[in-house]
Amino acid sequence: MSFSQITTLTASGLDMTSDLARVISARSNILEMTQDAEDAVLRPSDYGAFPHDLRAALAARIARRSNDEKLAVHYEVAAGDYAALARPEVSGEEQGLTTVLSIVDLVANAPKDISADHIAALQSAGISDPDIVRLCELVAFMAYQIRVVSGLRLMQGETA
Amino acid sequence: MTRIVHKFTRRVPDWQPRVKPVDLAEATPAQLDALKVTPSNTKVSAYVLTLAHDVESLSVRSPLFNAIMYDKGGMSREERELGALGASMVNRCIYCAAVHADRHAKLAKDESVTDELFANGANAKLSPRNRAIFDFARKSAEAPPASDQQDIEALRQVGLDDAEIFDLILSSALFGWANRLMHVLGDPVRQEPAPQKVSA
Structure with missing residues (x-):
């Protein structure tokens, strides 16, 4: 896998010929597995209740709420009919996803405030346990990717 | 008696899932395969069995986790x-x-x-x-x-x-990732002896 195929690196704006690119190539296994993880949460073959376009919309929404417009735009292009959800102010009422979105927003932005009641609310909204785990993995992966991208930008001397 | 732990401690608690973990007896071949790549393959934890609901993520996350924390x-x-x-x-x-x-x-x-x-x-x-x-x-x-x-x-x-x-x-x-699984999908708990009844 070349560095240009790894979203985490392209979104960070890394110059692939720079000294920093040479340094981090010592961790190319980690960078490649990071891309594999992105593929697993954004485009899994067993997507459960969350098709790929909805996942892309959620990823874009999470990136946007984290002020990462570049990453948001990257995911938004694959959001299809769910593109509206990539805007944080959209509640998801039209799509019947208000509970899912409110909990996605909380896990993404204030995970310390999540309690058992939130998981019970997802179950009451008809989300199966496997789908709750799938949703959580998507949001959790995005938290990781956003922070690796942000860190790489800081290392290049940019404001993240 | 099960008590939820709310304070930071170095004494590692148990972890109690908020959703039903995969039943090992009913696991699919893909799930069984993914469960093997976890560090503790003798006894599969409730946490890993919970994550096995999303087997594609679990399969890539375990080796990624180990590489980030342990690679030379x-x-x-x-x-x-x-x-x-x-x-x-x-x-x-x-x-x-x-x-x-x-x-x-x-x-x-x-x-x-x-x-x-x-x-x-x-x-x-x-x-x-x-x-x-x-x-x-x-x-x-x-x-x-x-x-x-x-x-x-x-x-x-x-x-x-x-x-x-x-x-x-x-x-x-x-750990932005790991915390959002561990803290969201379950509770840190300790098993404690039930309070003794004092007979009058």
């Missing part, structure tokens, strides 16, 4: 644990904080750093190097990430090279 070179294992701990404290993941504070204490052969962090949080008295590492991890874990150019400069001033800084970025970010 770059930042020391002890300091990567400090990065993990900084994120876990911000996200109030009591379970993750316990595991990684315990690992830090054992690798450093020193409990004083994590004692101080649990007692005083962001105001803990730390060596300049640990201070720069912990501050970067703590600020990066905020949502949106709050670390800035000065935090990177502070890391360079205490002697971290770019390979070490990148390892810190990875280990603290990894």
